[in-house]
Amino acid sequence: MDAVLDNLDVFVDGFTTTLTLTMLAAVGALVLGTLIAAMRVCPAPPLRWAGAGYVNAVRNTPLTVVFFLAVFGLPKVGVSTTFFRFAVVALTVYTAAFVAEAVRSGINSVASGQAEASRSVGMTFNQTLTLVVLPQAFRNIVPPLASVFIALLKNTSIASAFAVADATQNMQGLINANGSAVIWILTATALGYVALALGAAFLFGLLERSLTAAR
Amino acid sequence: MRALRITTLAAAAALTLAACGGGSDGGDDTAAPSTSESPAAFADGTRMKELADAGKITVGTKFDQPLFGLKGLSGEPEGFDVEVAQLIAAKLGIPEDGIEYVETVSSNREPFLEQKQVDIVVATYTINDKRDEVVDFAGPYFVAGQDILVKADNPEGIEGPDGLAGKTVCSVSGSTPAGNIQQNYPEAKLVLFDTYTKCRDALRDGTDGVVAVTTDNVILSGYVSESPDDFELVGKTFRDEPYGIGLPEGQEEFCQFINEVLQEADEDGTLQKAFDDTAGKFIESELELPEPRGCDS
Numbered sequence: 001m002d003a004v005l006d007n008l009d010v011f012v013d014g015f016t017t018t019l020t021l022t023m024l025a026a027v028g029a030l031v032l033g034t035l036i037a038a039m040r041v042c043p044a045p046p047l048r049w050a051g052a053g054y055v056n057a058v059r060n061t062p063l064t065v066v067f068f069l070a071v072f073g074l075p076k077v078g079v080s081t082t083f084f085r086f087a088v089v090a091l092t093v094y095t096a097a098f099v100a101e102a103v104r105s106g107i108n109s110v111a112s113g114q115a116e117a118s119r120s121v122g123m124t125f126n127q128t129l130t131l132v133v134l135p136q137a138f139r140n141i142v143p144p145l146a147s148v149f150i151a152l153l154k155n156t157s158i159a160s161a162f163a164v165a166d167a168t169q170n171m172q173g174l175i176n177a178n179g180s181a182v183i184w185i186l187t188a189t190a191l192g193y194v195a196l197a198l199g200a201a202f203l204f205g206l207l208e209r210s211l212t213a214a215r
Numbered sequence: 216m217r218a219l220r221i222t223t224l225a226a227a228a229a230l231t232l233a234a235c236g237g238g239s240d241g242g243d244d245t246a247a248p249s250t251s252e253s254p255a256a257f258a259d260g261t262r263m264k265e266l267a268d269a270g271k272i273t274v275g276t277k278f279d280q281p282l283f284g285l286k287g288l289s290g291e292p293e294g295f296d297v298e299v300a301q302l303i304a305a306k307l308g309i310p311e312d313g314i315e316y317v318e319t320v321s322s323n324r325e326p327f328l329e330q331k332q333v334d335i336v337v338a339t340y341t342i343n344d345k346r347d348e349v350v351d352f353a354g355p356y357f358v359a360g361q362d363i364l365v366k367a368d369n370p371e372g373i374e375g376p377d378g379l380a381g382k383t384v385c386s387v388s389g390s391t392p393a394g395n396i397q398q399n400y401p402e403a404k405l406v407l408f409d410t411y412t413k414c415r416d417a418l419r420d421g422t423d424g425v426v427a428v429t430t431d432n433v434i435l436s437g438y439v440s441e442s443p444d445d446f447e448l449v450g451k452t453f454r455d456e457p458y459g460i461g462l463p464e465g466q467e468e469f470c471q472f473i474n475e476v477l478q479e480a481d482e483d484g485t486l487q488k489a490f491d492d493t494a495g496k497f498i499e500s501e502l503e504l505p506e507p508r509g510c511d512s
Contacts (some may be wrong), residue, residue, distance in 0.1 A: 023362070030379075067487040071413075071417075071422070072413075072420070072422075074417055075420040075421075075422045076420070080420070080422055080423070081420075081423070082423045083406060083422070083423045160388060160409070161388075161408060161409035161410075161413075162408060162413070163385070163407060163413075163417070163423070164409050165407065169388045169407055171387055172321070172322060172388040172407075173387030173388060173393065173394065173397070173407075175321070175322045175387040175389055176321055176322075176390060176391060176393075176394055177345070177346055177349075177394050178346040179325045179343070179346035179348070179349060180325070180345050181326075182322060182323070182325050183326065186322075206453045207257055209321045
């Protein structure tokens, strides 16, 4: 117990990194994922194929492999940056595939009459998507997106194996230094993740309520 | 009807289990005389007697530590730690197939011992005070030293740990060498992976400014021997890492027994041979058995 209380700053540092990583990757994945979902429903076949190819390639690759490709593959082709940025890239690329599928399911849930009506008043594909379909789609996909982002929060722990000092990596350091309090340190770390995930779930709950259309 | 079916199933399962149990007991009985040559007579009630009678020992070791405990395609871990475990098992009269290896990583060695999920831990297990509070240590059987790996010709001119100030050094999270850098050389920028091979690759690419890797010299020597054109060792060890054999608390007799086994193995050369076959391949040194630290807990 003392080992946890005496090292609270180490836990706080770790979870701050975890949270920063999660938020940066969440924003990146939301943008990239929406773009890919738009590609998958767009009228031009090559873009549809590219979108489907991205989802199938990335969603079916283990996250650890995506990390390997980013951290050890990119430097081989001359792209080098900090380990933290590599982690943001890997998590963004990976999570975007799941976001894309959630967004696509949301787009499909919008009645086709909506898109037909937009086209009949002369809106372009982009206008239809951004002004009519997506706003309604997002309302429907808050619950699955919450699941995707909570999974992302926990997935950030993979970055601990790739030189990012997140909560999991700091936990390993504390365990090595405090062999007599291993269970306490593991429990405290687990509770930290649970607390963050519950916080995220709560925020998504608020978002869901505020977006629900009055019926 | 449903309840009846479940009862029948349970009864059948119990019968099958009983049959299996009986079968393996019989097997042990017949096997026992053939291995009876070596076990010394142990006094009743000692841990050695229990293990020798059972003919089985569960050993916690690393599965991912080259030279010490590395589980390769053969399916059995190999390395110096494994050899040491086999020495101890042999002196207990336990045949090699009576040794069950369980993977222990840095974070679960103490819990595994406390919960008696393993009988002993031989897993590059550095003896330190905090660990000694919850487990007992026999040995040490080996003293590694922390060293620094740099690129060939040492372009950064790193001569020792003080030369790491302001530079990025790589190690493994949760390892003792990493903790040493954090505490005693805070001016070095430390990045941590989960395995040393990743550190080696990051050093090769120089990703994110990594110019050095630090850990026990035996591990680093392995990388130099792999690619002598790419890497070299600074060659000044700056911290001793005594590796001990972890036991659950309160097994002083067993601890003393292990110390005697180590002593004998050192005198008759089997320990040196075990070392030469494994970790010694990459480090030219006579194995010197360190002074046992005593078994009082």
